[in-house]
Amino acid sequence: MNPMLSEAAVLDALRQVNDPDLHRDIVALGFVKDVRIDGTKVSFTIELTTPACPVKDLLKAEAEGVVLAIGATQVDIEMTARVRTTDREQTPLIPGVKHCIAIASGKGGVGKSTVSVNLALALAQTGARVGLMDADVYGPSIPLMMGVQGEQPLTANNKILPIQRHGVALMSLGFLLQEGQAVLWRGPMVAGTVKQLLEDVLWDELDYLLVDLPPGTGDAPMSLAQLVPLTGVVLVTTPHHVAANIAGKSIQLFQRLNTPLLGVVENMAGYRCPNCGTVTRVFSGMTGEELAKQYGMPFLGSIPLDPEISQSSDQGEPALVAYPDSGYGLEFRAIAGRLAAEISVRSMA
Ligand SMILES: Nc1ncnc2c1ncn2[C@@H]1O[C@H](COP(=O)(O)OP(=O)(O)OP(=O)(O)O)[C@@H](O)[C@H]1O
Ligand SMILES: [Mg+2]
The missing domain is CATH 3.40.50.300 (P-loop containing nucleotide triphosphate hydrolases)
Known part of the structure; x- marks a missing residue:
C-alpha cells in the first residue's frame, strides 16, 4: 500500500479545503466522515450543514483535487447534510x-x-x-x-x-x-x-x-x-x-x-x-x-x-x-x- 495514503494523510490533505462561509476547513468543522482507503482508492462522506449549501459542488471538487494530489487514483465522495440547530433553547411548542x-x-x-x-x-x-x-x-x-x-x-x-x-x-x-x-x-x-x-x-x-x-x-x-x-x-x-x-x-x-x-x-x-x-x-x-x-x-x-x-x-x-x-x-x-x-x-x- 502506498504509505502516503493513510487516513491521517487524507485528512491532512482535506484540511486545505475551506468552507468559504464558515471560514474553517472541512476537517476542523467535522464534515469529513467514514474515510475508507483501499489501495489507492479513497472514499469518504462530506456532511454539510445544509443540503442547500451554495458551494456544495465547489467543496466536492476541491476535496477530490487535494486527495488526488497525494496519490489517490480514485476518489468517491458522498455529499450529505445534517442541518444543525442553533444553541438557542429549543421550544417545546415545535420540538422537531x-x-x-x-x-x-x-x-x-x-x-x-x-x-x-x-x-x-x-x-x-x-x-x-x-x-x-x-x-x-x-x-x-x-x-x-x-x-x-x-x-x-x-x-x-x-x-x-x-x-x-x-x-x-x-x-x-x-x-x-x-x-x-x-x-x-x-x-x-x-x-x-x-x-x-x-x-x-x-x-x-x-x-x-x-x-x-x-x-x-x-x-x-x-x-x-x-x-x-x-x-x-x-x-x-x-x-x-x-x-x-x-x-x-x-x-x-x-x-x-x-x-x-x-x-x-x-x-x-x-x-x-x-x-x-x-x-x-x-x-x-x-x-x-x-x-x-x-x-x-x-x-x-x-x-x-x-x-x-x-x-x-x-x-x-x-x-x-x-x-x-x-x-x-x-x-x-x-x-x-x-x-x-x-x-x-x-x-x-
Ligand atoms: N417579483 C414579482 N413580479 C411580479 N409580481 C409580483 C412579484 N412579487 C409579488 N408579485 C405580486 O404582487 C402581489 C403582492 O405579492 P404578495 O402577496 O407576495 O405580497 P405580500 O407582501 O405577501 O402582501 P401582503 O402584505 O398583502 O401579505 C401579488 O399579486 C404577487 O403575485
Ligand atoms: Mg402576504
Whole structure:
C-alpha cells in the first residue's frame, strides 16, 4: 500500500479545503466522515450543514483535487447534510423544527408571500425538510398560491396535519376558516392564533419552517418571536420602500426586538420585459444591497418584477414550479442557498 495514503494523510490533505462561509476547513468543522482507503482508492462522506449549501459542488471538487494530489487514483465522495440547530433553547411548542424563520416586511404587498413560497420550494428541492406556515391572519394567501385552496387538513390525535404540496408541509389559517368567513382581529386573538398554528399542528421533523408574516411589526411578529426562538427574520422589501425608508425603520424595530436579521431580499427590483428579457431598474436611489450594507446585514438577492411571477401565483403554480429554469427561478434558488448558508454560519458560531 502506498504509505502516503493513510487516513491521517487524507485528512491532512482535506484540511486545505475551506468552507468559504464558515471560514474553517472541512476537517476542523467535522464534515469529513467514514474515510475508507483501499489501495489507492479513497472514499469518504462530506456532511454539510445544509443540503442547500451554495458551494456544495465547489467543496466536492476541491476535496477530490487535494486527495488526488497525494496519490489517490480514485476518489468517491458522498455529499450529505445534517442541518444543525442553533444553541438557542429549543421550544417545546415545535420540538422537531430545527429552524424557524420569519419572512417580514415593513409594508404590505411587497411580495412576502411570493418570496416565502418560492424560498420554501427552493429549499425543499435541495432535499431539505421544509414547512411553510401562513401567519398572515388578515389575508392568508399561501393556500391560493400553492394551489390548495379549499382543501381541508386532516386531524390525528387532536392535532392538525399540515397539507403537503410540492414537497412542502403547509399550514394556514385559510385552511381552517370557512370560505368567505371574515374575522375581526384584536391583538390577543392574533397572538392566540399564531400560537395555535404552531402548537396544534403536527409539524414533522423539519429543517426549516418558514413563517409568512402579515405586514408590519405588529402583533403577529411580536407574538411569534415570543413563542418560539426564531433563528431569524428575512426582510422583504422593494426599491420603493427602500427609497421611502420604510425598510430601514422595520430593520430598526427588529433590532430592538433582539430578533436576528438573516438578510434582505429585494423584490420587484426593476422590470423584466417579457419580450426581450432585459431588466430595467425603475426607482433610483438606494438599492436593497446598499440598505443591507448600511445596517450590517447580509443581502440575499433580488427578484425582478415579472408578470409571470404574479400570474403563476394566481394560478396556484408558484413561479419555481411553473418556470423552474427562468432567471428569477435561478435567483430564488441562489437566495435560498445564501439564506441556508447564513443559518449554518449562525448555528456553527
Ligand atoms: N417579483 C414579482 N413580479 C411580479 N409580481 C409580483 C412579484 N412579487 C409579488 N408579485 C405580486 O404582487 C402581489 C403582492 O405579492 P404578495 O402577496 O407576495 O405580497 P405580500 O407582501 O405577501 O402582501 P401582503 O402584505 O398583502 O401579505 C401579488 O399579486 C404577487 O403575485
Ligand atoms: Mg402576504
